[in-house]
Amino acid sequence: MSTSFALPFQVPYSINPRFSKPVVYFSMEVAVDQALKTYSGGLGFLAGSHMKSAYELGQNLIGVSVLWKYGYYDQIRRTDNTMDVQFREKIYSFLQNTGIEFTIDVFRRPVRVRAYYLKPDTFQTVPLFFLTTDIDGNDQASRLISYRLYDNDVRLKIAQCMLLGLGGAKLVDALGFAPEVYHFNEAHALPAAFQLFQQVDSVEKLREKLVFTTHTPEEAGNEKHDINLLNDMGFFGEVPLPTVREISGIHDDVFNHSLVALRLSRIANGVSKLHGDVARQMWGRYEGICPIIHVTNAQNQQYWTDPAIEAARLAGDVEAIAQRKKELKATLFRVVADQVGKLFDPNVLTLVWARRFAAYKRPDLLTEDADRFARLLNQTKYPIQVIWAGKPYPMDAGAIEIFNRLYFLSHLFPNMAVLTGYELGLSKLLKDGADGWLNTPIVTREASGTSGMTAAMNGAVNISTNDGWIREFAKPGENCFLVPTADPELPYYARDAHDRDHLFTFLENEILPMYYERPADWQALVLRSMNDVNAFFGANRMAEEYYEHVYQ
Incomplete structure (x- = not known):
């Protein structure tokens, strides 16, 4: 020894x-x-x-x-x-x-x-x-x-x-x-x-x-x-x-x-x-x-939180948070360009769905309404960019098929990207660079989830179904956007439609207009989200x- x-x-x-x-x-x-x-x-x-x-x-x-x-x-x-x-x-x-x-x-x-x-x-x-x-x-x-x-x-x-x-x-x-x-x-x-x-x-x-x-x-x-x-x-x-x-x-x-x-x-x-x-x-x-x-x-704040954005949060400086966010997005977008050959714009609202690929997490929920998804990504009044990333279990053929289907769908949209290699490094870049963090599990199936915590620590707003940790965090409309819980007696397709419709409605009627037309309101929401997540959801x-x- x-x-x-x-x-x-x-x-x-x-x-x-x-x-x-x-x-x-x-x-x-x-x-x-x-x-x-x-x-x-x-x-x-x-x-x-x-x-x-x-x-x-x-x-x-x-x-x-x-x-x-x-x-x-x-x-x-x-x-x-x-x-x-x-x-x-x-x-x-x-x-x-x-x-x-x-x-x-x-x-x-x-x-x-x-x-x-x-x-x-x-x-x-x-x-x-x-x-x-x-x-x-x-x-x-x-x-x-x-x-x-x-x-x-x-x-x-x-x-x-x-x-x-x-x-x-x-x-x-x-x-x-x-x-x-x-x-x-x-x-x-x-x-x-x-x-x-x-x-x-x-x-x-x-x-x-x-x-x-x-x-x-x-x-x-x-x-x-x-x-x-x-x-x-x-x-x-x-x-x-x-x-x-x-x-x-x-x-x-x-x-x-x-x-x-x-x-x-x-x-x-x-x-x-x-x-x-x-x-x-x-x-x-x-x-x-x-x-x-x-x-x-x-989650551990010292590891996950960008020091500059944390300093701006502590100072209550929303302009500094917004400026740092654009810098962090530019860093992430260099990875997007390298992996999929698309040039994303730091001035455009960017949504991220990133975690382990599993059916109950519903990574493809928004894309199941193909027409509405295409309208959202193709409209030019309120530009939007969407990124997916995550690893399926290597023997889960169904989850791998969803990953591949999303990747091939992204060929139709210059503002949609699916990235590989979701580990700690890429996870950090995505949370730094996201404006909105999509979280779509079937309610009661996610014991906790933690990705939205570290996203919020870095100035991303959670857009989520009402499951896991988010129930202890959410003040809908004040620090996040929360999908009302569907009737658990609904068949799966009706439940999915309920959740999907609310997500689209949030994006079309609240999130995009606020981001582009009322930036002060958006920045205030981001600051409240950051303060609320740091108040309780640090691993210490x-x-x-x-x-x-x-x-x-």
Whole structure:
């Protein structure tokens, strides 16, 4: 073991006494910098902001994740410009080999695991540890475990959870960190609970240490696997199956990961006020679950906010905000020109839809009324530019088809662009450069969402359906434009038509006229939006709430 990791490991900065309780945070993905591609989307963005704010606050917290050899994937285009998925090896010279290696048993065969370290001052985060099986001594099947984030092979996905959970728990022991709280960001790290149970030998003592954050607002979206397959693979470590059934309350063969996490934790939280309500309703019919509260997601202001636009906000200088916004748009538009050969104008109102491509987020909602969409983009009284970006899950053919359809539709409009490579870097440029941030999920399907927060921090106005975090932010007409919630009994096509019609009406009758004819009103709305989002949706508030309401 390297001398820099002599036992016991201590967080290498001054700890704020308010946050002295030692905590280990498990997340399958974490997004802390464009240079470190160990994330897919919102879950990683959230984890990355949490790790940055915990560092700023001096919290006694370390993070554990996985070092994905190929990341999620690189989003590229084929010769005909359809989207393609590229898996390319990533090499990071700034990660430190800890010298810590150990084995976990997968299908009762030993798999070697190595831990790498990201020092806090590299990207201004708490200490982060990344696990890999891509090391000498492992066969190819074992190396594959840490190749692709969210692999579509069922056994590999289970093995990835074992790497994070069993491997993460063993790493914590090897470090001698002795956390009082094990925080599971989603249920991927659940095997750590069984590793810990072997040490404390009591469900009550186990619950004292575990807390759980759920991000999935539909039961069907939570991971379920055959309990016998999990047992055969060694998911439960050395805990025998009868004992697993006894402590988990799973007596059939369907092992629901989130349900078991709720039963083995002391407390759990949803990630917005609405999601907390949805989670309590969704899981409340099950016996033995822990209390479910909510801690609304947030994003790290220091990382995401442009310093000049933040200085203008603090000064209340709307003219300086507007001028800086044009400069930021010009920077974004150089990327637009490079990727798709279109020259956008910084003086033109620019809308952005950018996040993970998934059907429930409805990226193509506006374009489903082809005639009205064409009229909006072709009219010249109030010019408009629209940009899309985002990564579909690499095996989601439907979402990839939507992405391609939008790209080919953009050929008809010089003021429409679809960009590839939506990662932290492009995300920052889009939020800097957007005037309006489109958010169109089916209501109650988005647990929180966070992209609109960082867009608002940089002077973009949210134009959104009434879901997730936006319910705690929105003052319709004062700091955003909010689509009234459709009747949930409507069939999907009528609900989509309702939401689409309101979005078009906002754009045609309120947003565009205000932007061009009443710029003072627009600038006042932008300033209110920026002030309101900074008042509550910064990740320092979120990191404090975890210590105050979840860890304590």
